[in-house]
Amino acid sequence: MAGTISPTDKVFLPESPHYEQLRKAFINANVPAKYPREIHRPVCVHDVIDAVNRAKELGIPIGVRSGGHLFTCMSLWQDGLLIDTSNLNRQVEYDEKTQTITYGPAVRVCEISEKLEKLGRFFPHGHAPSVAMGGFSLAGGQGFFMRGWGATVDQWVTELEVVVPDGSLIRANANENSDVFWAARGSGQGFFGVVTKFCARTIPARxxxxxxxxxxxxxxxxxxxxxxxxxxxxxxxxxxxxxxxxxxxxxxxxxxxxxxxxxxxxxxxxxxxxxxxxxxxxxxxxxxxxxxxxxxxxxxxxxxxxxxxxxxxxxxxxxxxxxxxVPYGNGEIWHIDSILNDPSIPLPEVR
Ligand SMILES: Cc1cc2nc3c(=O)[nH]c(=O)nc-3n(C[C@H](O)[C@H](O)[C@H](O)COP(=O)(O)OP(=O)(O)OC[C@H]3O[C@@H](n4cnc5c(N)ncnc54)[C@H](O)[C@@H]3O)c2cc1C
Incomplete structure (x- = not known):
């Protein structure tokens, strides 16, 4: 059953009406036949903590999805727990004093760009409007004008709010939990926490x-x-x-x-x-x-x-x-062979 999903619905089991719609919410129509035991759609940090604790209780792995633009759909785990951050902190806030923005992981490139334009500020988001800032930021962020201004997560992101595997909420920046801050930046699909918020600096728009x-x-x-x-x-x-x-x-x-x-x-x-x-x-x-x-x-x-x-x-x-x-939404199929998305592929086949 496809359609609008109420934000008050937060946990979906395989028999739930919208389970399949949510399971397949990726840019790639070639979604692998992997079925998480539960899909959680948190609306606040406490829901994320509950989801992490639930996965611990069940002893199952967690996948995190923000915009679903990773072609390999790596957030899907067979019998795992999928955390879909679509409804979590889905806004961009600006602090005039520090000239920094704060955004949730599922905020799309077009949403952040629109907000920055209104503010007369700039921050190097990604190129495609539908990519979410969660995966983009963690994967390094090859944002606009990177050749001089550096990778977004390295040079622009100043702080993360993260739920770590023991279920606690931490702030990670250059001074506080700096090891987690270091580990997150560039980790992409390999990060071990759930980022609930990012904070980044901005410059005047040109x-x-x-x-x-x-x-x-x-x-x-x-x-x-x-x-x-x-x-x-x-x-x-x-x-x-x-x-x-x-x-x-x-x-x-x-x-x-x-x-x-x-x-x-x-x-x-x-x-x-x-x-x-x-x-x-x-x-x-x-x-x-x-x-x-x-x-x-x-x-x-x-x-x-x-x-x-x-x-x-x-x-x-x-x-x-x-x-x-890169058109999307019309059943486009992408296929990527990599030892990252299928470690069983014999090396000679990975070209
Ligand atoms: C059309 C298109 C254009 C692109 N353009 C650019 C570009 O200009 N620059 C660039 O750098 N990249 C670009 N990319 C790559 C894109 O940034 C990555 O694929 C990124 O991972 C997508 O993020 P997402 O949140 O939409 O995807 P998702 O599939 O939701 O996330 C990817 C992975 O990131 C991790 N993750 C996501 N959210 C969280 C979170 N909140 N906490 C912890 N882990 C999380 C998960 O492991 C997840 O499997 C592009 C991709 C596409 C399809």
Whole structure:
């Protein structure tokens, strides 16, 4: 049974009406056949503590899910207990005095971005709007402009509120429980506690400028190496702070809503784009910072598709592009082979 689940419903057993809907609440429609014994949806820290104690009482492992964007659905444990943090501290608070924000683990990138925009502040959240801050922050957080401003969890997150395995609630920062603070940052799916809140510093908001140059690299992606080399070389010539560069290959017809299915009618239409962004106060600054991307070598000039001016983008536009690159909600299936998601895979098969 699909539909809205009341926040007052907090514990779901396999026979509960919404159990299957909750079990499958991942971005990947390829959800493994693993069935937790109980699914808990806490609305406060006390519910999280109850869930941790319940798992201890049953002697079963705990999985934690915030946004369900880890393609491998690692929070699902057969006969385990799944803690779904969707309704836990689902807001962003700002402390004007310290210029820090506090957010719950299931707050989405688009929610934090919207709040920051209203506040006139910035903090390097992830690129895709639907990713939750819980998994993003713990996994390191390759946030916007990371090449100069560092990984979000390393350089920006200042404190965590965590329920640790013995069921107690602690604060972890550079001075208090600093070992847990150290262990959490970059642990990703391997963290041993349940994070109930994150605290992070912010800086004044600026403007997002972007320039994108697209190359027709088909057939068979013949010019892939040349475009990648150009991206890497010009990236090295670009100042590190407040900039970022991304490379992407795509078939234009995948963005044509009238064409359905996975088959590509013209494989020679493969494109590759270099997207460079700058977070500054004016277009003049952005043009200077991104000027290395004016250059196109002779060998690629003939396959350039259109001009690549520096343009101002709203976060909404940036997120729309991200959603086009990784669509979701239509039964998309992702498959990842790794010894992390299946330790029984023979090593030679992990390529
Ligand atoms: C479309 C898309 C775009 C992405 N873009 C970026 C990007 O720009 N930068 C980047 O760094 N990453 C990016 N990622 C990767 C993403 O950050 C990770 O997959 C992250 O783990 C997703 O977090 P989640 O909470 O949505 O996922 P979940 O599947 O809910 O969580 C992933 C794992 O994190 C742990 N976890 C989650 N919440 C908690 C918690 N509260 N307490 C303890 N452990 C917890 C669990 O072990 C869980 O299995 C992207 C992923 C996708 C699908």
């Amino acid at each position: 403007k997002f400028y972007q320039r994108q140059r697209t190359f027709a690299i088909g057939p068979n992606g013949k010019l892939f190496n040349e475009v990648l080399t150009l991206a890497i070389e010009q990236n090295e010539k670009t100042p590190k702070y407040g900039t970022e560069v991304a490379v992407c290959t795509f078939f234009p017809e995948k963005f044509n809503p009238t064409i359905e299915g996975d088959e590509i009618s013209d494989p020679s239409s493969l494109m590759m784009s270099i997207t460079a962004a700058a977070y500054v106060d004016s277009i003049a600054e952005a043009e200077t910072l991104l000027s290395a991307f004016d250059y196109v070598p002779d060998g690629l000039a003939k396959v350039v598709v259109g001009p690549a001016p520096v343009i101002l983008k709203s976060w909404k536009e940036v997120f729309q592009e991200q959603d086009m690159l």
